[in-house]
Amino acid sequence: YDISVEENYNYVCESIDIQSLIDFYCTQIYLSNVDFSYNKNVEIWRTETKSNNPYEDGKWRWMLFDMDACIKTNWNGVMNYYDFNTFTEDFPYTSGIHKDPFIANLIKNEEFCKKFVNTFMDMANYNFNKDIVKEKLYKVADIPNDSIIAFFENRFEYITGYMADFFKLKGKLTNVTLNINNPERGTIKLNTLPDNITNSKWSGKYFTDYEISVVAIAKEGYEFAGWKIEGAEIVGDKNSQTVSVKLIDNQDCSIEAIFKNK
Numbered sequence: 001y002d003i004s005v006e007e008n009y010n011y012v013c014e015s016i017d018i019q020s021l022i023d024f025y026c027t028q029i030y031l032s033n034v035d036f037s038y039n040k041n042v043e044i045w046r047t048e049t050k051s052n053n054p055y056e057d058g059k060w061r062w063m064l065f066d067m068d069a070c071i072k073t074n075w076n077g078v079m080n081y082y083d084f085n086t087f088t089e090d091f092p093y094t095s096g097i098h099k100d101p102f103i104a105n106l107i108k109n110e111e112f113c114k115k116f117v118n119t120f121m122d123m124a125n126y127n128f129n130k131d132i133v134k135e136k137l138y139k140v141a142d143i144p145n146d147s148i149i150a151f152f153e154n155r156f157e158y159i160t161g162y163m164a165d166f167f168k169l170k171g172k173l174t175n176v177t178l179n180i181n182n183p184e185r186g187t188i189k190l191n192t193l194p195d196n197i198t199n200s201k202w203s204g205k206y207f208t209d210y211e212i213s214v215v216a217i218a219k220e221g222y223e224f225a226g227w228k229i230e231g232a233e234i235v236g237d238k239n240s241q242t243v244s245v246k247l248i249d250n251q252d253c254s255i256e257a258i259f260k261n262k
Helices: 006-015 018-030 101-106 110-127 130-140 146-166
Strands: 043-045 061-063 073-075 078-080 173-179 186-190 201-207 212-218 222-230 232-235 242-247 253-261
Touching: 018 061, 018 101, 018 110, 018 146, 110 146, 110 201, 130 146, 173 186, 186 253, 212 222, 212 253, 222 232, 242 253
Parallel strands: 173 253
Antiparallel strands: 043 061, 073 078, 173 201, 186 212, 212 242, 222 253, 232 242
16 A cells, blocks of 8 residues: 555554654664564564553554674674664665565655654664763673774764665754753653753754654643744744744754743
8 A cells, every 4th residue: 555645654553553663663773783674583562452551552562672683793794883774785684674665665654754764863862872872881881892882982973874865865964952941840852752851951963854843841830831942943833832843954953941830
């Protein structure tokens, strides 16, 4: 079926948790795993009954496991490291992402592309941020493996460019800064990032092709009072707690949510 047709894409989203699929693929691709595909080293699960529990809706969700072929391996003649293009290169025992029937069909849908690109950058900026990863590595090892550190220090530059080519992005990477000046009053949730970021200035890079989504989350005793956004444009109701932000080429974006006493 043509997944660019909204009706067909919606049918897919009724059957699977599309964000779970995207999270799974983004993680595998960023970590340069060359031993997975839609039908290899993958398990999915769903509930048999439905309830109000958000994970008890009968949709299929992906599980992550078997990650020994990540980061740096030389397996069956395929050497993968931080410069390996997981999007276009074939893997030792299966085709690469470019031939994966799930991805090949889903990327025909613009909404899916937006979700994938923004999620990929969320992970690149946050989950796999080199400083965050190094901090965690030193918590589990006195002397972390040099190749693992080198991977995360260099992976962002290579894989984000490969991703942009794969999705035929035409925009530029721009800096997005969340200003959380009063974390005791509230915080900001950006795309799929957690809503517990309390850094006074959290920064990441995003492509200008797609709008990003921000939500103002007030703490107890406070309420949302408006947005202060520079270097970008709010799409839709500017007074809403949830807004889409259109980034602009060659302009840094600054986002602040204003909170006031109830």
